[in-house]
Amino acid sequence: MENIMAILKDKIQLIRRDDLQNIALVGPVKLPIKQGDFEATFQWYSWTTVGKDLTKEQVVQSIPSMNLAFGQQSSVLVYGDFTHDENALIRMHSICHTGDIFGSQRCDCGYQLHESMKMIVDHGCGAILYLADHEGRGIGLFSKSLAYLLQEEAFDTVEANHALGFEDDTRSYDDAIRVLQVLRAKAVTLITNNPKKLDALKKSGLLVAGHIPLWGGLTETNEQYLQTKVQKSGHMGLVEKLTV
Ligand SMILES: Nc1nc2c(ncn2[C@@H]2O[C@H](COP(=O)(O)OP(=O)(O)OP(=O)(O)O)[C@@H](O)[C@H]2O)c(=O)[nH]1
Numbered sequence: 001m002e003n004i005m006a007i008l009k010d011k012i013q014l015i016r017r018d019d020l021q022n023i024a025l026v027g028p029v030k031l032p033i034k035q036g037d038f039e040a041t042f043q044w045y046s047w048t049t050v051g052k053d054l055t056k057e058q059v060v061q062s063i064p065s066m067n068l069a070f071g072q073q074s075s076v077l078v079y080g081d082f083t084h085d086e087n088a089l090i091r092m093h094s095i096c097h098t099g100d101i102f103g104s105q106r107c108d109c110g111y112q113l114h115e116s117m118k119m120i121v122d123h124g125c126g127a128i129l130y131l132a133d134h135e136g137r138g139i140g141l142f143s144k145s146l147a148y149l150l151q152e153e154a155f156d157t158v159e160a161n162h163a164l165g166f167e168d169d170t171r172s173y174d175d176a177i178r179v180l181q182v183l184r185a186k187a188v189t190l191i192t193n194n195p196k197k198l199d200a201l202k203k204s205g206l207l208v209a210g211h212i213p214l215w216g217g218l219t220e221t222n223e224q225y226l227q228t229k230v231q232k233s234g235h236m237g238l239v240e241k242l243t244v
Pocket residue numbers: 092093094095096097106107108109112134135136137138139144147148151157161191192193194197214225229235
């Protein structure tokens with residue numbers, strides 16, 4: 001264990017939460033990425049919650065019994081000198097198994113993920129927080145498949161969540177913000193169309209320089225989904241762009 005801790009100790013940070021858990025943040029791990037013509041090397045961190053009293057060594061010792069493959073862990077891709085650069089773009093991206101992995105055209109998630117990675121690399125500095133417990137705006141993947149079936153019967157995305165007994169949006173940004181605060185104290189510019197994400201950042205006391213809307217990837221199959229976000233969820237941006 002001593003040998004292992006000599007390697008890992010400086011790569012693990014324990015971040016305080018207000019409850020009985022802490023966040024264990026691990027990284028950076030060098031992550032070279034290639035997506036078609038796009039290539040860049042990011043620094044990657046992952047995090048999970050752990051018992052409040054655990055030391056770094058106890059965290060490492062307890063991971064085999066934590067069944068982490070059955071839960072969801074979030075992560076962050078960092079680009080450039082994220083701590084010191086004056087201007088950093090960030091994206092808090094809610095996991096979308098169908099859009100991000102399969103390239104589903106029922107939503108714009110895959111487009112937003114890949115476009116924001118390019119924007120951050122073009123800008124020279126930033127981070128993408130990939131929030132793994134946000135699937136379906138917080139209802140989970142299985143429930144999202146049920147919601148999609150209802151949407152095929154004329155429910156919109158918000159109505160489908162409600163019909164299944166969920167709130168429209170139950171996502172929390174608290175842990176992501178705590179991680180962000182460890183990685184950077186200077187102001188950030190958020191890539192989003194969602195005012196709730198912007199409010200969460202501002203309320204946390206984090207310095208927010210502004211936001212950049214990201215509309216695109218519009219198709220016949222996601223047009224209604226995007227319209228509903230503008231009409232019912234208050235998403236900001238260029239509404240006139242929403243015509244295929
Ligand atoms: N419940 C539900 N969730 C969906 C649907 N389509 C995409 N999602 C999820 O919606 C989340 C993304 O939320 P969006 O409302 O698209 O966008 P946002 O994150 O609020 O805002 P942006 O920062 O502008 O992307 C992801 O977790 C997707 O899995 C759907 O039809 N129903």
